Amino acid sequence: MPVLNPTLDPSSDDFARNRADMMALLGEVRDLHGRIRANAERQAEKFAKRGQMLPHDRVAALLDRGSDWLEVAPFAGTGMHDDDGQGEAQGGNVIAGIGFVAGRRVMVAASNSAIKGGAISPMGLRKTLRLQELALLNRLPLVTLAESAGANLTYQSEMFVEGGRSFANQARLSAAGIPQVTVVHGSSTAGGAYLPGLSDYVILVRGKAKVFLAGPPLLKAATGEIATDEELGGSDLHARVAGTGEFVAEDDADAIQVAREVLARAAPALPAMNPPRQPRPPRFSPDELAGAVPVDYRRPYDVREVLARLLDGSEFLDFKAEYGPATVCGWGDVEGWPCGFIGNNGPIDPAGSVKAAQFIQLCNQSGTPICFLQNTTGYMVGTEAERGGIVKHGSKMIQAVANSAVPHVTFLIGGSFGAGNYGMCGRSYDPRFIFAWPNARTAVMGPEQAATVMGILMEEKVRRSGSEMEPAVLDAMKAKMVKRMEPETTALFGSARLWDDGIIDPRDTRRVLAFCLATAREAETRALRPNSFGVARG
Amino acid sequence: MSFRRILIANRGEIACRIARTAKRLGYGTVAVYSDADAGALHTRLADQAVRIGPAAAAQSYLSIPALLDAARRSGADAVHPGYGFLSENADFAQAVVEAGLVFIGPAPSAIRAMGSKRLAKERVAAHGVPVLPGYTGADQSLDRLVGEAGRIGLPLMVKASAGGGGKGLRPVRDPAELRPALERAAAEALASFGDGELILERALLDPRHVEIQIFGDRHGNIIHLGERDCSVQRRHQKVVEEAPSPALTPELRAEMGAAAVAAACTVDYVGAGTVEFLLDGDGRFYFMEMNTRLQVEHPVTEAITGLDLVEWQLRVAAGEPLPLAQDQVRSCGHAIEVRLYAEDAGRGFLPQTGPVLAWVPPDGVRVDHGLVEGQPVTPHYDPMLAKLIASGATREEARRRLVRALGETRLHGVVTNRAFLAQVLETPAFVEGRATTGLLNDFVVGDAAPDLVVQAIAAAILAGKLGWWSHGTPTARLRLAWDGGEALAAVTPEGVAVGGETLAVSLVGECGGQATVTVDGGTHTLPVTRDGNALWLDWQGRTYVLEDAPLSKAAKRDGAAADTVLSPMPGTVVELAVEAGQAVAKGQKLMVLEAMKMQLELKAPAAGVVAELPVRQGQQVPARALLARLDLGGEGL
DSSP states (O other), rough: OOOOOOOOOOOOOHHHHHHHHHHHHHHHEEEEEEEHHHHHHHHHHHHHHTOOOOOHHHHHHHTTTTTTEEOTTTTTTTTSSTOOOSSSGGGGGGGEEEETTTEEEEEEEOOOOTTTGBBBBBHHHHOOOHHHHHHTTOHHHHHHHEOOOBBBBGGGGHHHHHHHHHHHHHHHHHTTTOOOEEEEEEEEEEGGGHHHHTSEEEEEEEETOOOOSSSSHHHHHHHHOOOOOOHHHHHHHIIIOOOSSEEEESSSHHHOOOOHHHHHHHHHHOOOOSSSSSOOSSSOGGGGGGHOOOOSSTOOTTTTHHHTTTTTGBBOEEEETSSSSSSEEEEEEEETTEEEEESSSSSSSSHHHHHHHHHHHHHHTTOOEEEEEEEOOOOOOOOOOHHHHHHHHHHHHHHHHHHOOOEEEEEEEEEEETOOOHHHGEEEEOOGGEETTTTEEEEEEHHHHHHHHHHHHHHHHHHHOOOOOHHHHHHHHHHHHHHHHHGGGHHHHHHHSSSSOOOOOOEEEHHHHHHHHHHHHHHOOOOOOOOSOOOOOO | OOSSEEEEEOOOOHHHHHHHHHHHHEEEEEEEEEGGGGTOOHHSSSEEEEEOOSSSSSTTTTTTHHHHHHHHHHTTHHHHHHSTTTTTTTHHHHHHHHHOEESSSHHHHHHHHHOOHHHHHHHHHTTTTOSSSOOOOSSHHHHHHHHHHHHHHHSEEEEEEEETTTTTEEEEOOOHHHHHHHHHHHHHHHHHHHHOOOOEEEEEEEEEEEEEEEEOOOOEEEEEEEEEEEEEEETTTEEEEEEEEEEEEHHHHHHOOOOOHHHHHHHTOOOEEEEEEOOOOTTTTEEEEEESSSOOHHHHHHHHHOOOOOHHHHHHHOOOOSOOOOOOOOOOOOOEEEEEEEEEEGGGEEEOOOOOOEEEEESSSEEEOOOOOOOEEEEEEEOEEEEEEEEESSSHHHHHHHHHHHOEEEEESOOOSHHHHHHHHHHHHHHHOOOOOOTTTOOOOOOSSSSSHHHHHHHHHHHHHHBSSSSSOOOOOEEETTEEEEEEEEETTTTEEEETTTEEEEEEETTTEEEEEEEEEEEEEEEEETTTTEEEETTTTTTEEEEESOOOSOOTTOOOOSEEESSSSSSEEEOOOOOTTTEEEETOOEEEETTTEEEEEEEEEESEEEOOOOOTTTOOOOOTOOEEEEETOOOOO
């Protein structure tokens, strides 16, 4: 296969500048991850005193030693609701990801009960729904480590109706034959009681687990009955009387061990998943991805600079290289997993649109997953493009993307503007996975562009009323517009809103893509035994 | 006196060692084994192996009929007794000879004559061999012994006349101890050796133990092959042996050699024998006893003389004259031997048993052993596993080599005294050649508990290769447990957090029983063996075994409820077997419940004290009623 030859020299000044810029942005993301962790660590003493493990320690104990761990939506809700992104960074109050437990690839969702008692926030709920969606799409057994103070009632209107979906999803996962193993480490009450209730296997931590619809205060208010937590829903009650739990464990670590053993029974082991081709490293180190591209989307670069550092042997079979050259399509392997790639070297023009649409259809014909490397200011505009039928050709591409049946993995590696976000399989096109680089920008258009458009419209409006706009006033208005819009285009802004499944280190792109491709392939081999109604508890 | 096929009436390293020389000289070899030794190395080295009985030595290696039967069945025409077991049993030697076989050792009469310390001492003293002042009379009445003790003076040593190997020895320092010591020693001697005869000897203050190797043939020649210094002893068991002795001058060597030969001459000795002396600080020596067999420590003599003493034994038994005359015996350099034992030096030298999971003897020294990976070390026999013998041009060279060899010896699966031996070899008194029999009195054995570095290394190895995490730091959490301690550890690419510290320790890789780790930037490769959840590893001369324990200490995985007994169904208590306040063992019957025409015995879920018993006999109870609650003494939850 042809070998890509990148032009950017890692010893050049450009590379060094790119790298410094990227590392600064990455540093902010890492710091945020550290702040969420530090926020939880503040409770370390309290948890230790209660004989409990911190949620991130529970996750580490649950995972197999040596397991890879692809964290999902680590920055959900950052800067929203009670999360200030600083000392109160919360990560959606759920620690989640895909890893290996007892040799099985599973989705793990752990309430971050060290932050606000694991209270469910609107974005935390959205995160949970995404996790369930990922579990269903990828046929991943779901292990939940539950301990939550319940929904944050301040925001009940943003959660109550949609919240029911998480329980419906649980029922559907069970019916689809995807087992759910839930450890109740502490409180899981009221609405939260349905979480274990709808899980296929429930492990209760003795003396800590609490599962009931109404706690003592609510009960007293509702019926006047006076009862203790233990009487209403302690581990003994559920293990011996109500039968809501299958297993009682002595402490957090014991419960996690039981969960590992249960999972090994609940989910049959799959034969070792070997990629169809021999994995080979790229000729150009993936570490260079930190410096291979400028962080400013306004500075164009050839997406092959990225592909050269992503693909096995840096080999890329360039599809229709000379037709619609601004839209790059072709095939390569990542860690031995074959994949189609679509990238952008500028706006998508009519030729690029139909080229991409054809490529997507060919990948569907051959059953090849597609990776989208988004870096586009959108579809081409202007008379030439319009005369060339950009609307109808762009529509073909969107049709192809929307109806494609092979797994899509999207990376936001630069700009994601206008309908380019759609055609290149942004969140609303339901890619199997979607991740952002720290430099990614997402918006209907660039802030300056938007301000200019607004300025022109404003000038015309003023002119129609018969006067002229002071240029200084116009500039001030435009600057204000840019200033307001700019922060809403960042990777973190989008990641907080679950426009992606997480911001990753660009240098990890190859590993993340390989992990996702393996996950998707494994899902196809996982034989499910669906039933009509999910498994009901006796 | 010719013979062709030798039955080796022994096991372990000495059986292997004898078989090698016998084969080299063209003899057929027959090994014997008890059920505990099926598949052992000595059975594989011999041409054939014959089962002689169950594990118990009395019914196998100590059974004269079984051994003779084995010889008959295998067509052996000679018997080598090795050391220990029946090697100094005159009846055995007699029986072998009467069965028409060649006994590779001295005449039964010589064994018998030297077997009684009392008679031996009287005999050699009569021939001018110096003996310690004492009492060796036939009158064994308590009054006589007490009177003689008064004459000899304190301190003195009470010895069983038939004893050996440190058994039946009792020092007396205080007059008040004398009578009880005599009574107990006599009773012990009777029980252990079937003979209550005692001798009394003046006790020397921290003497050296120096013994002379002698050899005699059937042609009236008796020579000596120099001395061995076996002063380093623990409770009269030899730990380190060397040749030559750092304490002997050529003159003293000649003098002691002559005395040893004189002692041997008193019984017309044939074959290999050892005359043991005590040597005091002034160069005076005293006969202790004569061992009428090959000694455990014979290799140090072989190392400096270049001779094969088993070969000499076989030549003498075949009727050949000694290969050398006294003035032809040469000695060169220095040799030191240590005995590797399956014993836990840190816990009172308690004998250890277990499977030999890994055994890699060191290079550069002679190693006599009978070990095979996969074979168990059983409690039935002496726990000696191997002997390491280092030689060199100088004593220091030999010592240095032996310390290094001990450090490289890899034996996993059973705890050994390896580190203790190295510690002894590094003791200043030993380094300087000043060791006496008092060296190991009040010896403080080095701490065997794993320190933080060892804990961190074990954690890093057990955690294995860490995974890739898209966010945060890959972390493996585990709980290490070892004999006497435990620790939680968290392993990350940055290091290992354990015991409140983070150590710069990480695993490079593990392959073929070796793990490579970095510790504070330095790279080390160390032997490791995995046994289920246990990890054996060697670090800086010590062997550690740490368990990869479940993270939860509280885990009770037998499914039993912690401390309560509930009625499994409605029924009647027909019998109460315990009362409140009573201590109960796990599984002990608490009561009997009659329900649905079944009598259900309810048992204690754990050991504890019955704290609550809210039922009486005949009481009707509903399902899930509390029948008993135990106080588990804090260990419950």
